[in-house]
Amino acid sequence: MPARAAPKTVILLMGPPGSGKGTQAQALQERYGLERIETGRILREIAKEPSDRGRRVQTFVDSGRLAPPPMVAQLVAEEARRILAGGGGILFDGSPRTLAEAEILSRLLSDITDRVLVIMLDVPKSESVARILKRWICTDCKRPQPPMPDIAEACRLCGGKLEKRADDTTAIVEKRWEEYTFRTLPVIEYFNRQGKVARVNGNRPISDVVSDVAHIVTERLGI
Numbered sequence: 001m002p003a004r005a006a007p008k009t010v011i012l013l014m015g016p017p018g019s020g021k022g023t024q025a026q027a028l029q030e031r032y033g034l035e036r037i038e039t040g041r042i043l044r045e046i047a048k049e050p051s052d053r054g055r056r057v058q059t060f061v062d063s064g065r066l067a068p069p070p071m072v073a074q075l076v077a078e079e080a081r082r083i084l085a086g087g088g089g090i091l092f093d094g095s096p097r098t099l100a101e102a103e104i105l106s107r108l109l110s111d112i113t114d115r116v117l118v119i120m121l122d123v124p125k126s127e128s129v130a131r132i133l134k135r136w137i138c139t140d141c142k143r144p145q146p147p148m149p150d151i152a153e154a155c156r157l158c159g160g161k162l163e164k165r166a167d168d169t170t171a172i173v174e175k176r177w178e179e180y181t182f183r184t185l186p187v188i189e190y191f192n193r194q195g196k197v198a199r200v201n202g203n204r205p206i207s208d209v210v211s212d213v214a215h216i217v218t219e220r221l222g223i
C-alpha cells in the first residue's frame, strides 16, 4: 500500500515499556511515509557538518560522553523543523522523554505546524511486564518475535536462533516503569492539556490496535 501524504504532521507515539510502540511505529511509518526521529542518528549527522554546532556535537561523539539533554532536545527539534519546512511528516517513538524536552520541542515547532497528535498506548503494568519477560529476539535477522512461553523455538521469519534481550529482566523492567511514571507521564499530561492526546487500548491483538490508530489519525488529522 503506498504511503498517504502527511504534510507538516507530527505524530508522537507514547506509552509504557512493552506497550508495542515499536510495532505501531513501524505501521505508522509505512502508512503515512513519516520520517522517524532517531536521536543517535541525528547527532551523528550533525557531527559531520562543518559548522559550530557540528564541531560542538563532534566533541561529544568523540569523547563518548552524553551530550547535555537541553542541547540534544534543541538539535532534535531543529531537525524536526527542517523536515516539516520541507513539507514532510515526522514520527517520534517514545520521545521526548522529559517535560523539559517536550517544552523545547513544542516551542520550536509551534509556528510551523499545529498538526501534532500524541497517541498514547495504554497497557496495564501486569501485561507490559509479562510481555517484556516473554520477549524473544532473533540472533540472525534481529526481528522481535510475538510473545511466547519460556521455551522458544526458531525465528518465525527466518528460522534463526532466538534469544532474550539482555535488558529484559524483572529488575530492569521495574526501573523502566519508574522512569516512565516519573519522567514521561508528565510529558503526556503536558500534551493532554493542549488537547493533543488520543488514548488507545494497547492490550489487544496488534492488528486491532493498528486499525484503531489509523482511525484516530483520520479523525484528528484528516489523513
Ligand SMILES: [Zn+2]
Pocket (backbone or CB within 6 Å): 138, 139, 140, 141, 142, 143, 155, 156, 157, 158, 159, 160
Ligand atoms: Zn530471524
